[in-house]
Amino acid sequence: MTEMTRRSFLKTTAGVAAMGAAVPILSGGWPQLLAAEKPGYFEREFGISDALCRKVLAAALARGGDFADLYFEHTIGNWIILEDGQVNRAFSDVALGVGIRTVKGDQVGYGFTQELSEKSMLNAAAIAATIASGVRTKPAGKFSWLETKNYYPLEKLLTAVALEAKLPLVQKLNEKCFALSPLVVKVTANFHDQQKRILVVDSQGGKAEDLQPRDYLTALVVAEKDGRREQAGWNLGGRRDFSYFNQNAIDEIAAKAVHDALLLFDAVQPPAGEMPVVFAPGVTAILLHEAIGHGMEADFNRKKTSTYCTMIGKKVAEPFITIIDDGTIPNLLGSINFDDEGTPGQRTVLVENGILKSYMHDKISARFYKLKPTGNGRRESYQHYVQPRMRNTIMLAGAASAEDIIRGAQKGIYVQNVSNGQVNIGEGDFAFYVSQGRMIENGKLTATIKDINIMGNGPKMLQDITMVGNDLELHQGGTGACGKGGQSVPVGFGQPSCLVKSLTVGGVKS
């Protein structure tokens, strides 16, 4: 189905299993994968040689073009689900294919195939080639491996972790949630692990291979009190070794999910209208992602459809504000050793001391701006072409204490947990959904609030951040998925406490 709008959104619904067509459980691992630590996985498993890549790239450039690239992917994902006390269902999914892209200026031709045969790949390359209409260009005669750091080393491949080792995680999580309160009536617990192997080969002679793990453990809890029900969830994960999911992780997820569900029984409806809003550190950084991040993706600026397209080098925030997008933080969900066009993982400063320094670039926008790509060229899978996307978007710490910030707001809203958000790039208008927060009255936290949408305008909000805390927290979740142009990619985020002097709170009382 067509993606009907360029509006972008983020979901990080803790615990809510949205698995329409989900996937496998493959117990015991696939022994043949264990030998694949050395580069050359796709050559060993599927016979993808340099000579074959050269031939396909040549076909992709048969009518010219600036460059072409091949993106091979083999992904194995598993979900196990506990409901009503038992792990009685599991899903798994295997995705295998190659995407072939021809780029001419800002024009992209794209074909993909699930069959890694020469014939299928040449067919897909011929489709990609149609974007150009000039004279054949030749791919490089030789390919060299890109050497990168590893921001997510594993002790053991996730595909080698037996199902028997995963089952106790969700069982213990379930038990722990019920043990924490007699009011808990339902628990859904999931564990997901995914192992994505990619190989990027480009016509300029680069080739890069990676193994990207992704996993999370999540609980969704329903509690009942006096005939009324409330729900809350939490998860931990990222690009983690399986050993991360230990008793501490289980305890933390259960404690947070149960605590939050019980809190909501006392929740009141907040007022509606403009007021100061304080963000707790951590998961609330969806604010950054929506209000600021998307507008700084270079494709929107290259096309002049972002409000930030005229602001490079200008003051966009107070001098105590620095915002980065960083693919190099160990084990965070948005970290990447290299991006999906073979540019090494890196840290990009977007806003430095209040000045807009850089957009996030893929190769196409970098050529347009005559800059180096920033390693933000990402895609959902081999079925999708590259777009500039965020990795881990983070506001660095300031000087204020959380108490001072809450006091500074005097009367307003304190946002503790956020489930999703959305932005209209051109207007800069954004919204995000607060699943839990507090009222601030006389500079102090008071009643709990829930289920409210908060709205604002990105550039204005950035200017309106008047205090930044010393308590930077990176969200350690594994479910953050950012949607753009019909594609979803995993992202991370983090921020310290901060005060925005005015946002529109979608409460119900005027």
Next chain:
Amino acid sequence: MNKEMQDLVAWVIKATKSAGADHCKVNLDSNRSVEISYRDRRPENIKEASTKALNIEIYANGRFSLQSTSDLRKGALQDFIANAVAATKLLAEDPLRTLPDPTYYEGRAEVDLELVDPAYKSFSPEARHEMVKSLEKACLRQGGDKVVSVTAQEQDGAQESLQMTSNGFFGYAQGTTYSVFAEMTAKDEGDRRPNGYSYAVAVARKDLPGTEAIGIEAAQRTLAMLGAKKIKTETLPVIVENQNVGRIFGGLMAAMFGRSIQQKRSFLADKKGQPVASKHLTLIDDPFIKGGLGSRLFDGDGFSAKKRTMIEAGILKEFFIDWYYSRKLGVEPTSGSAANLVIPPGPRSVKEIMKDLGRGILITGFIGGNSNPTTGDTSIGISGQLFAKGEPVQAVAEMNIADNHLKFWNKLIEVANDPFLYSSRRFPSLVFENIVVSGL
């Protein structure tokens, strides 16, 4: 019917049973798709591919798992199936998780739903490019000097799906779809660059509106948002424009599923037979609309499709209950998913209704927002037009509405005559009274 697909599915069933499964369901989807977009009067993206996806539901020793793969090499599949069956046996036993009773497969309607456009095969690359060019041209012309950027796109595809179970179900469906989409970004005061779009989706090309009309509408919708601002918080009547109704309706519908009810995450769980909306809301699930984007003869469980009234004059009549949750809940199943959802249209146009309402807001876009299925609480951002005496007076954005679904749908006072036909949610514009619209 594609014999190669049929042979593969039959082989997978056999292989799954040989690997130790008691029962299985196999689904093979095949899809060819083309996408072309234009910007600055030249192609921006051209994309084309054919894909297959195989799904296997395994039932072994009273245990269940679902596997999917795009790696259809037989050797790889054989290993995949063997591993999957072995792993399934490690899960907890669930006696309620079985293939459906085959009696539910019976009674399948024998009608042609007209889901395949016979003209699809002759849809040439040139015709595709011409379509997108004319879409872009109309939008650029209508947008005039306010245009910052226009993107025009068409996507089309042909799908085939084959589903078989080891207890006697066989289903085959095929279809075509065309979608056209145009969006424009306009220059506004300051740094604001409003973006608006228009689209249509249909099974047959002849059922699409002209590309010219879509291009013009995309520009008009964008230009209408120039100068948008938020106004004071006010209690007003609102009209939710037809193509946006689905988004707010989704919050009500999320509580209508068997899983939500069984897992105590539904505010509608105990409301069957009771009013959940004003008398103006009737909701019908109709699988048999010819050329309908959600039309089907059987559902995901293999149940023969039935037309059902889900909500009648505000009274909740049915839930969406699949085979598994029907057994968990101890109730008769309906269907686990909706086909085409229809809210029967009323007699008057949005324009006529606006004249009578005096002052109100026509909601043409939602942003952010969510809905809590356990409690029914919802809050969502809106944009659109403030109107008075039937005429728009000010574009509004960055505003919000919040309510509980059980209250909100009781504020429905009229249904307009304009069902949106380019979706499986055929909803007309809906009119609500006494809505708090928060802004300044």
